[in-house]
Amino acid sequence: MPFGDLDSEAPHARGGYLLMVAQQLMWECLMSFDGGKMKSDETVQDLSALFTHERRQQIACLLGEQQRVTVFALSNLFSVSEVTIRKDLAWLEERKLLVRTHGGAVLAPPGSVEQGFNVRERLQPDEKERIAEMAARLVQDGDSIALDASTTAFSMARFLRERRELTLVTNGLRIGMELISSPGISVLIPGGMLRQESFSLVGTWGKSVLQQVHIKKAFVGAKGFTLSEGLTDVNSEEVELKRAIVEVAKEVIAIIDHSKWDQVAFATFCPLERIKLIITDAKAPKKMIEQVQSRGVEVWIA
Incomplete structure (x- = not known):
């Protein structure tokens, strides 16, 4: 199931984990879903401990892979408030990396912006x-x-x-x-x-x-x-x-x-x-x- 399709009425995200690895100037973000729960509390702690710029970079990476995301799903994935996620999306929209929609965001139209390496x-x-x-x-x-x-x-x-x-x-x-x-x-x-x-x-x-x-x-x-x-x-x-x-x-x-x-x-x-x-x-x-x-x-x- 695409990340942006997580049921916004569910009390928890349907699952998934994001593994972040720093390699020189690159953050790699990988995500999969399994069952219905986060694979471990440790993963949630890792994501919630991200600095603001790191979290925004992960969101941009997810958008590049999934084309769209929801505020609810991102809030659950990173263990931060929906208000915080909306601020992240607004920041990314200012840099023309995405277009905000009701309840989430979609990737900016192809050819309109330059994504980072x-x-x-x-x-x-x-x-x-x-x-x-x-x-x-x-x-x-x-x-x-x-x-x-x-x-x-x-x-x-x-x-x-x-x-x-x-x-x-x-x-x-x-x-x-x-x-x-x-x-x-x-x-x-x-x-x-x-x-x-x-x-x-x-x-x-x-x-x-x-x-x-x-x-x-x-x-x-x-x-x-x-x-x-x-x-x-x-x-x-x-x-x-x-x-x-x-x-x-x-x-x-x-x-x-x-x-x-x-x-x-x-x-x-x-x-x-x-x-x-x-x-x-x-x-x-x-x-x-x-x-x-x-x-x-x-x-x-x-």
């Missing part, structure tokens, strides 16, 4: 992992490639650790840190302004560096993808940097899960005709895949 990393993790693994098979020893700062590109970096004589250009700080101990990989991170939302560097400095390099393959994620608009993203600075990557790459490979199809974000950074290959998952719309293939773009299902 920590939240995005929790969305479609299995699909992203499979896409990343398939994409990594296209990278050979001695290649020169570019990865953007997307969460799928970050997943892909984990499959590249053993490559030899690989030159990798990225504006993603998490990707750079992931590969820092790989002796066979030379990582080039263009300079620029640090963006907390995506753990990336953007700006004219990075663009000028990219204009001086030659990239064989560029692997890019996106907030949205349509036939008419191509690959789109939310932030204008990120879009400019991605455009620079696309311009210098011989081949552009889109690594996007099914949730990005038929969605349009703020601005286009890569038109459809510039894409050589799209790697996606089995939930991507079949009719749209056929339309893409009819335009001469390959589509692989991970």
